[in-house]
Amino acid sequence: MATALSWLGSYGASVIMLSATLPESKREEYMRAYRRGASAVHAIEAFPTSQPAMNNDFGNPIVPGFQESKSPTEKGWRYPLISSVTADGESTTSAEPSGRSSRVELTMLDDDDATLVQKLKQQLQDGGAAVVIRNTVSRAQHTYDVLKEEFGNDMDVMLDHSRFLACDRASKDEDLIKRFGKSSGPEQRNAIVVATQVVEQSLDVDFDVMISDIAPVDLLLQRMGRLHRHHRGQDEGERPESLRQARLYITGIEQCSPASPPLFATGIESVYQRFFLMRTMAILNIAPGETTMVITPDDIPRLVQTVYDTEHLTCPAAWERETTGERAARDAMLEVRKNSESTAGQFGIFPSWYEKRPFSLGSWLNLDIPDPDGSNNSQSRKSRASVREGDDTFEVLVLQQDDQVTIPSRNLPSVVFSSPSCMARSDIP
Template structure:
């Protein structure tokens, strides 16, 4: 055990500045003293506390600690500065120079025990009982919790089992004296004031864990930059605080953080009207939401359930506008199901912020938050905009926030839900992700789209978001009553109405919910419903009959292979009749997919020209958050809520002329001789069979669907309503699949339980106490794209087959060149070019074959490429293991098994 730290002998300049805190890699002759680095972190933390935390979040911290806000800011700064005191230990002997210097002194440690310095930080801070040294004082129980918070700044909190340190780790009494001197000098660097007395006995509010630990970690990241805090000749200790403060001010401003927040808080006190923001008057739903946010009680949960195309996104952005103006939010994160929907929404949010920036002369920092952001032209434009140093009327993507773990820290972000959900899993730096969301408005779109496993993570996320000062908006066409109730309970609502007329807006303030209904917009045309066999040839005949002259049609398939089969047949049958047939799915090269997205928006979007006949065969990539408008649609059988979501792309916008009198939705499904719908084989069936059977029975005999009357009714009927099977065979079939679904759901819930953080309702100690989470059960989840990481320790936000990234080089069948490859470490422009020729594949066959390949050595130091596999094509064909794969611009990536024609998988 180490020595109890009790006194502080006179400090000497040489002794205090000798321990190193930061050094150049493999060059310990040029270093930044630990005292200087601790001061740097303390000053950055103080600026972050003042600048980026909303008043409501600062009040949360102050109330929990029983301090004034001024005292809280000083305490957080000191605690942050003390984060690296554990480096004053055996850690110093990592430097060969230090090891040689100390070899014959009382500070020598003959056999250093190199414990993580965060462990020693907790060990030291939890045992010091002299507030004049640390600048603060509290009871032992709370002191241990606070020490653990600052000790976790490298991504994981220490475990109790690591805290049994011997002299070979902490250095014993000689090193204890130096540590006390350093802490005392750090305290003196701030204004003279009595030690802060924290009288609460323990840390109870779990939300403080990510807020405090995240702030300290981010402050350390900024203060560790040599560009902002250079390694220079030593200055006298009394001169360094002013130097450090000035550098901290410049650093926080330079990364593009403080200037944005300052501008928002000074310019946004008067919110723009709805008409000023969007150029049109709000409908009844948007007015209802606007009335809700006039009540300033925050944080709050708002669930908007309204038909597709009713402007839920605009309503949510208006909430952002109001809360920014009221000072209840410091930014926004808009979370969507997929990369494609994120890219589409990014453009909309950029335009929204662009109007605000121009009106108020504000520089907004907007990030695209997903793994493929560097391939987005829109995002690249914002990155290039940072070259313009003007702060006036601009939307940019500040470079410091582009890194994977930093993107959520940006004031404004659009990305996938997965990036936020990782904050609920026991991954390294989970608390930084939650800190990045603290005090923001978080909008989750397409809430109905998530399965049981992901929904369980979402519930945990909601519970956390409330405790870190977020207002949350959940957007959906409609939700099953059971799912809606689960989300309300996760937030903390103890009273809520289970049933309420549709469409509706539900708001939770404090612990009570209120649901308001509103009049739907002018009645839309009912959608004509028909059923047709899945045979693509017969489908082609019907389509040409339905739209003989002009029109826009869509066929939505549940898997890529099914889409390719339908595309081939429709192309063969309809092109002679002057149809343009297009294919859109995700299993294609990134550059081709981007071109297809642009073509789809051009020919099927809101402002598209409507001449000629065009048909789009697609997978679920067009199901959500992409503003497309079709005259006629066919879809494979899917769960009822997804069918309705797809239906929302029919007659989405008003047009004076349509080629048919009614929007037409055709369900593609085959029946056996007894009238029972036939589902695909289990490998191609990506949806729950029990829900598909119930969906089929709910809609089979409908002749039309009315938006206002049927959307909610059908969803509730399929997911929770009473349904009598037509006969005994149906009854037996459905009961078998019902039980199978229950078993699978229980398995998924059990899987989620093993990876989730504890529910924050259990309090801070449950989060910090070893033995209560996956991490503390010695299962350290890995947030990494390495396909070799076993699924039991992978930080999965969704359940499904693992995927692997392929970079395609060589040539296509017609000789067209693919990605350029050279045997050298690629620079950023070369990385982007390689990624343009990438495709992610989740087929078990391809995954198992490709995982045995090794990435080129030149890629191992490049984050975006280090886990990718290089596949070389000759005339459009490549060999991965024993499987031959084909690549074409028209159809994407395909493969055949040696003994069969088509391998069906669930890639979408």
């Protein structure tokens, strides 16, 4: 992202970035990258067009008089904050929040099926819209099966995750917005939605109560944005009486004690860094029997900046000492970040201000990266560039066997199409 911004700055392109939960360090990094690019363009154009060997140590921009902004820390604690940057400098302006303030009660919930079912029965005794957000598809599938068995005769139980076919995802998103969007009525909203991270952004949906796996604080705040998102009458009078106070219950924590570091449910640390999960628990006081009131948007900058400040330890002292503690988790996170940056550097486009490269988009093609299809060298195949880390993925055509082999798609009206829910609840070995 920073490199892309440096090139956009070099070409004088206008860029608008929107985020409700961007850490201060990232905001500064992005602004610095754009300004470097915008400042360096004329100096770099004068350099020769020779092509030296690839060197990922880009150093500082060769711009006479350029000085990095040392913005005061307090700036990142204001919210909303409008920042602008050009080659000549940067400015920040505080703005009045455009929306209403929300107060969300946050409580930890034991991570077992019986407790989940009991809590939902208690919360939905007078009806209402509930969402259960899981961090992995397998957890979402399991939770859906449990809740479908328990509640399926009394209310709709819906499943939404990223492994649906694209046509099914589009149809499901449309249905979610219709049933839980701003204009939805009480008669439509009596349901439980089990989902992964697909509901935490982009969808304009509004639930009465939320149960969510633990996640870094910025993502929890994003999820809170789907809780009591819209006014439902005066003093939320159109919601069931027991659900007029917004409540978020946190799951995914198998062990929590002030005397030892927490233990998270299987799979959660493969999605999110343990370091940020621990700090989120500490800053939000997530513990058995504790309730924390989160006020948005007022608390957003303080929570986000504190959790993502890697220089200072935040967790209880007893969480620091062990090999699974905060200090060890921070070291592991920094090592993962270092390795990721090193891997990305093998394919990364050099910044626009890099003095050993000509200022030209065409020179992007002059990197000495082996052709993954040009030899049998395994290292060459490993060098295949990709836009993100992770295992390779590939698309498949899913066929449905009936009297003939057909491709299930709502875009083909002649095709016999069965419910996609069976497919979405299954894993392909």
